[in-house]
Every structure is written in structure tokens, then in C-alpha cells.
Amino acid sequence: MARQLMSDNIILLTDSYKIAHYRQYPPKTTTVYSYFESRGGDFPETVFFGLQYILERYLAGPVVTQAKIDEAKEVFALHFGDDKLFNAEGWEYILKEHNGHLPIRIKAVPEGTVVPVKNVLITIENTDPQTYWLTNYLETILVEVWYPLTVATYSRELKKIIAGYLSETADDLSGLPFKLHDFGYRGVSSVETAGIGGASHLVNFMGTDTIAGFMLARQYYGSTMAGYSIPATEHSTMTSWGRAGESAAYKNLLEQFPSGVVACVSDSYDIFNACENIWGKELKDLIVERGKDGKSILVIRPDSGDPATVVVRILEIFGERFGTTTNSKGFKVLPPYIRIIQGDGISYASLKQILQHMKDHKWSADNVAYGSGGALLQRHHRDTQKCALKCSFAVVNGENVNVFKDPITDPGKKSKTGRLTLERTEDGKFVTQVESKGDPAKDLLVTVFENGVMVKRWTLDEIRERAAV
Numbered sequence: 001m002a003r004q005l006m007s008d009n010i011i012l013l014t015d016s017y018k019i020a021h022y023r024q025y026p027p028k029t030t031t032v033y034s035y036f037e038s039r040g041g042d043f044p045e046t047v048f049f050g051l052q053y054i055l056e057r058y059l060a061g062p063v064v065t066q067a068k069i070d071e072a073k074e075v076f077a078l079h080f081g082d083d084k085l086f087n088a089e090g091w092e093y094i095l096k097e098h099n100g101h102l103p104i105r106i107k108a109v110p111e112g113t114v115v116p117v118k119n120v121l122i123t124i125e126n127t128d129p130q131t132y133w134l135t136n137y138l139e140t141i142l143v144e145v146w147y148p149l150t151v152a153t154y155s156r157e158l159k160k161i162i163a164g165y166l167s168e169t170a171d172d173l174s175g176l177p178f179k180l181h182d183f184g185y186r187g188v189s190s191v192e193t194a195g196i197g198g199a200s201h202l203v204n205f206m207g208t209d210t211i212a213g214f215m216l217a218r219q220y221y222g223s224t225m226a227g228y229s230i231p232a233t234e235h236s237t238m239t240s241w242g243r244a245g246e247s248a249a250y251k252n253l254l255e256q257f258p259s260g261v262v263a264c265v266s267d268s269y270d271i272f273n274a275c276e277n278i279w280g281k282e283l284k285d286l287i288v289e290r291g292k293d294g295k296s297i298l299v300i301r302p303d304s305g306d307p308a309t310v311v312v313r314i315l316e317i318f319g320e321r322f323g324t325t326t327n328s329k330g331f332k333v334l335p336p337y338i339r340i341i342q343g344d345g346i347s348y349a350s351l352k353q354i355l356q357h358m359k360d361h362k363w364s365a366d367n368v369a370y371g372s373g374g375a376l377l378q379r380h381h382r383d384t385q386k387c388a389l390k391c392s393f394a395v396v397n398g399e400n401v402n403v404f405k406d407p408i409t410d411p412g413k414k415s416k417t418g419r420l421t422l423e424r425t426e427d428g429k430f431v432t433q434v435e436s437k438g439d440p441a442k443d444l445l446v447t448v449f450e451n452g453v454m455v456k457r458w459t460l461d462e463i464r465e466r467a468a469v
């Protein structure tokens with residue numbers, strides 16, 4: 001049989017130090033209860049997303065087998081130089097008593113919910129008193145939810161910026177879902193990262209080139225097709241015509257794609273010459289003609305230079321060549337058959353600068369879409385939103401213990417204690433009730449996983465509803 005992939009042996013999906021933790025809890029510990037939160041960071045609220053994938057992919061079903069236990073025995077004896085350290089009995093207990101299903105209960109806020117930081121988002125506890133040691137054994141894989149949570153949050157913050165400028169400078173927000181396109185597949189650390197991050201972006205938008213992203217949404221979030229794209233050029237398909245062949249390359253593009261939306265990267269040599277003399281003069285009539293069907297659009301993609309400066313300069317050139325109208329908010333709009341996509345240097349900071357520069361020059365946000373790669377999918381870490389899992393409650397020798405940490409060296413790391421609920425106050429604000437004082441009937445946390453079974457799932461459509469800007 002093909003050897004178990006490391007990522008498919010749940011016993012190996014943890015940090016080495018956790019292997020020895022079962023001997024370190026107080027004697028007669030029967031419950032370990034922990035919670036996950038974002039303590040805050042770049043943004044004051046987060047979109048909860050991505051736990052469903054982790055549960056389905058790594059924790060659900062009969063994940064414990066004798067083969068995996070044997071593999072763990074072998075590798076941990078080598079890894080620690082000690083064949084007595086690994087809790088083989090504990091895992092064999094799960095195999096025999098629970099038929100390989102994890103005796104764990106996980107409650108979480110519904111995916112897509114936007115929650116202010118410093119609120120409980122997930123709780124996890126063991127359902128079998130024998131497996132108190134399993135709760136935090138699963139911390140490692142569960143805390144990886146920081147990544148989809150942070151990408152979904154970051155993507156939504158970019159959406160807020162674009163929505164704001166559309167509200168101020170466009171007739172409506174109908175173009176918003178396609179205003180930020182995911183260019184990030186090559187810029188992430190692995191195919192799995194691309195899938196997770198790509199799906200996280202699709203909570204907020206519908207434009208993507210990260211195929212792994214909509215495939216993950218298809219497989220884990222019940223979304224037949226979560227994201228869309230269009231024919232677009234890259235430098236190789238343009239520069240292979242040679243510099244002298246630049247206009248022939250562009251003309252060929254319009255002939256190959258006589259209708260529909262098509263994008264063309266145009267900065268290979270001199271984007272301003274390309275816009276002024278090729279797109280704006282030599283091929284102008286072709287562009288206007290194809291636009292007469294009311295649905296064909298040529299999208300020009302700059303890919304270098306200072307984004308704000310380059311975008312506005314192209315808008316001015318196209319405004320002169322193709323004309324403009326003034327919309328209900330008093331801002332200029334190019335004819336519907338020609339647009340711009342800025343896919344270089346897009347980030348939370350630069351997006352505001354570009355949109356503000358456009359506004360200062362009376363250009364509507366309608367004219368430009370954006371693409372983002374590494375900044376969208378990769379330039380994040382667990383401390384971006386300070387995501388962590390901490391133990392807040394235990395039962396030891398039949399006694400309830402409110403567990404917490406409160407380091408004198410960092411008050412910001414003080415953890416919540418007791419059993420927790422996430423509730424809403426009368427005025428609709430989220431509040432985390434601590435010390436087991438919450439009302440389970442009001443708890444917004446939903447049991448999503450129990451004893452190996454996914455007991456609650458959400459679809460991407462439902463999640464998009466909750467996360468709507």
C-alpha cells in the first residue's frame with residue numbers, strides 16, 4: 001500500500017512537544033477545554049472562515065488506524081530516541097473505543113460571520129474523559145485556520161475601500177464583485193495554500209485566476225463555480241511577436257477574441273505609446289466596433305511603474321482617444337467597451353492611493369479593476385490578527401478549574417477563562433461571556449464537529465451573505 005502521506009496521518013499532524021503532553025496534565029484530569037480567538041492586529045474585525053475545510057480534510061471520519069499508530073510509534077521512537085514517549089495506548093483507545101473517530105466537540109461561529117477581535121470564535125473539548133490529552137493535541141492543525149481567516153479578512157478590507165470609492169464616484173456598486181481579481185497562485189507557498197487562500201478571497205469577490213481556490217470551494221463549500229475569469233495575455237504571448245510586432249500582437253488578440261471581455265498586458269515596451277498610438281489610434285476602430293454588441297470589453301493591463309500615476313495617465317490618454325461621459329456623481333467614465341486592470345503593486349495601502357488619485361482627477365472608480373497576488377494570499381502571518389488557541393477550563397479530579405494565563409511580561413496575552421459563549425447584547429453587539437456565566441441558549445457558537453462527524457456545514461453562498469460588505 002502506498003505509504004500514508006504525512007499530511008494524512010492525524011497523529012503526525014501536530015508539534016513534537018505535544019507528543020509528551022499527556023503525562024504533564026494534573027492526575028485525574030478528565031476535561032481540557034480550549035478556545036480560539038483573534039486578539040487583534042491590522043484590523044478590528046475578522047471574517048471567520050476556513051475551519052470547515054480543516055475539519056473535513058483532516059479530522060472527520062475514522063481518521064485513526066492501526067497503520068497510523070504503528071507509523072507514529074516508529075517515527076517518534078526515532079525522533080525522540082525514546083520508544084516510550086509516544087502515547088500509543090491513548091491512540092489505541094481511540095481506535096478501539098471510538099472506531100478511530102476523534103472524541104472531540106468543536107463549536108464555532110458560523111463561517112462568514114464578521115466578529116470584532118477579542119471574541120471567542122471556536123471552542124474545543126474532549127467528549128471522552130480518557131482523551132483529555134487530545135484537545136490541545138489538535139491545536140496545531142486547528143490554529144492553521146488563522147490563514148483563511150486572515151486572507152478573508154484582508155480581502156474584505158480591500159473590498160470596503162473599493163466599495164467606498166464606488167459609492168462616492170460611481171453610479172452604483174454593481175461592479176464590486178469583480179473589482180479585485182486573485183493573481184496569487186504563483187505567489188503562495190504551496191498548492192494547498194493557493195486553494196485555501198484562493199477560496200478565502202472568494203468569500204468576498206468573484207474574480208480569480210487561482211484555480212485551486214474555486215476547486216476547494218467546489219469540494220468543501222458546496223459551490224459549483226465560485227469564481228470567474230476571462231481570456232488574458234501574458235508578456236510571453238505579446239513579446240514573442242518582437243518589439244516591432246507589438247501592434248500585430250494586439251491586433252491578433254482582437255481577431256482571436258472578436259467579442260467578449262479580454263485583457264491585455266501592454267507595458268512590454270512603452271505602455272503610453274501602446275495606449276495612445278496602438279490601442280488609441282491604429283486599433284481604435286476595431287475596439288469601438290467590437291463594443292457595439294454592448295458586452296465586449298477590452299481591458300488594458302499596465303504592469304509596472306507607480307500604479308496611481310500610470311493608471312491616471314492611461315485614463316487621460318483613453319479619455320482623449322475614446323471620449324468620456326460624466327456620471328451621476330460628477331465623475332468621468334470611459335465608454336463601456338474599454339477598461340483598465342491594475343494588477344501590479346496592489347495592497348491595502350496602495351489601493352487607497354490609486355483610488356484617491358483617480359478621484360482627485362475626477363475619474364470614477366468604475367473605470368479600473370485590480371489584481372493582487374502575494375499581498376492578497378501570502379503576505380500574512382499568524383500575528384497579523386494575533387490568532388491563538390488557549391485552554392480556559394478543565395475538570396481535574398471532578399473539580400471545575402477556570403484556567404488562564406496572565407503573563408506579567410505581556411498583559412495583551414492574558415487569556416479568557418472558564419467556559420465561553422459568544423452572545424449578542426440588546427444593541428446587537430457581540431460579547432464573549434466568560435467564566436461559564438454565559439447562557440448556552442444564547443450562544444452563537446454552533447457545534448460543527450462531534451465525535452468524528454461534521455454535524456454542521458455551510459455553503460459558500462451562505463458564507464458570502466454573512467460576510468457581505
Ligand SMILES: O=C1OCCC/C1=C\Nc1ccccc1
Pocket residue numbers: 181182183184209229230231232233263264265299301341343371
Ligand atoms: O489580466 C487579467 O485580466 C483578468 C483576468 C486575469 C488576468 C490576469 N491574470 C493573471 C494571473 C496571474 C498573474 C498575472 C495575471
